[in-house]
Amino acid sequence: MSMENILEDEHFQLLAFLVASARGCVDEPPTYGPLRLIDAAEKVISIIEKKYERKLPELEDVKIIIEKARNVILTDEEEFVKTLDELVVKVSKIIKRL
Amino acid sequence: MPALIFTVFSDMSFMDIIKGRRSIRSFQDKEIPREHLKTIVEAGIWAPSGSNIQPWEFILIDDSTLIKKIKLLSPGLYGVPKALVILCVNKKRSEKAGRLGESLAIMDISMAAQNMMLAAYSLGIGSCPIASFNKKALRELLDIPEHVDPVLMISLGYPTEWPTPPRRRPLEEVVHVNEYGKHFGR
Numbered sequence: 001m002s003m004e005n006i007l008e009d010e011h012f013q014l015l016a017f018l019v020a021s022a023r024g025c026v027d028e029p030p031t032y033g034p035l036r037l038i039d040a041a042e043k044v045i046s047i048i049e050k051k052y053e054r055k056l057p058e059l060e061d062v063k064i065i066i067e068k069a070r071n072v073i074l075t076d077e078e079e080f081v082k083t084l085d086e087l088v089v090k091v092s093k094i095i096k097r098l
Numbered sequence: 099m100p101a102l103i104f105t106v107f108s109d110m111s112f113m114d115i116i117k118g119r120r121s122i123r124s125f126q127d128k129e130i131p132r133e134h135l136k137t138i139v140e141a142g143i144w145a146p147s148g149s150n151i152q153p154w155e156f157i158l159i160d161d162s163t164l165i166k167k168i169k170l171l172s173p174g175l176y177g178v179p180k181a182l183v184i185l186c187v188n189k190k191r192s193e194k195a196g197r198l199g200e201s202l203a204i205m206d207i208s209m210a211a212q213n214m215m216l217a218a219y220s221l222g223i224g225s226c227p228i229a230s231f232n233k234k235a236l237r238e239l240l241d242i243p244e245h246v247d248p249v250l251m252i253s254l255g256y257p258t259e260w261p262t263p264p265r266r267r268p269l270e271e272v273v274h275v276n277e278y279g280k281h282f283g284r
Binding site: 019032 | 170173
């Protein structure tokens, strides 16, 4: 594998995001940890959808909940936690159905 | 004050600019003219500075490949901005202020950042201050010397939308008049 186009590889982009986030989480506010994880989850969805070469409706729903969580993190921590719960339930339902 | 900055603010009231600025995390694919970027960083150098030490160095990035690389290692950078300003403390300058040097430099940088973001808004350009980036990575990517410490990043671009303002703590709660605990209108 050539390293020439590695910057365009979404797996590599995720890797860079994860290592930078890991270091950042040491100093940042505690809620930034879950924020980075859901941002990473969104990147994983993008990788999965690229692999299947189409949008997957159930994962698109997960993305909507991730966006909802991101929108409330700075204004309503309680709502943020509730939305994370919603996210886990959504993914659990996908797993259960399979 | 330079005429250039004065002209920029002329068609909006100053309070409109202060209240209208929002943190923007989604940008249009539209280039920012270099002259506007220059105006924005110029607003930064006119910020107040303790003992006029001006402990700052501003690194302006408008190379899209470089922005992409910086974004990879900056978890707090959302969207694809057209430019970044990295605000750094030059420790050789800040130490001139003695023990206060470090905290004064952060105050100076913060005021410079606010000037830049207000200037950007007055030009219709969105911005977002970002502290969640990896300093060591940035140092490596941009060849920043040891005595220069990157402390804040501002992303710049034309917004896809201006978000509604988040709630602010009211004046009556935040401001204490003549004595701590005595508020406006109470």
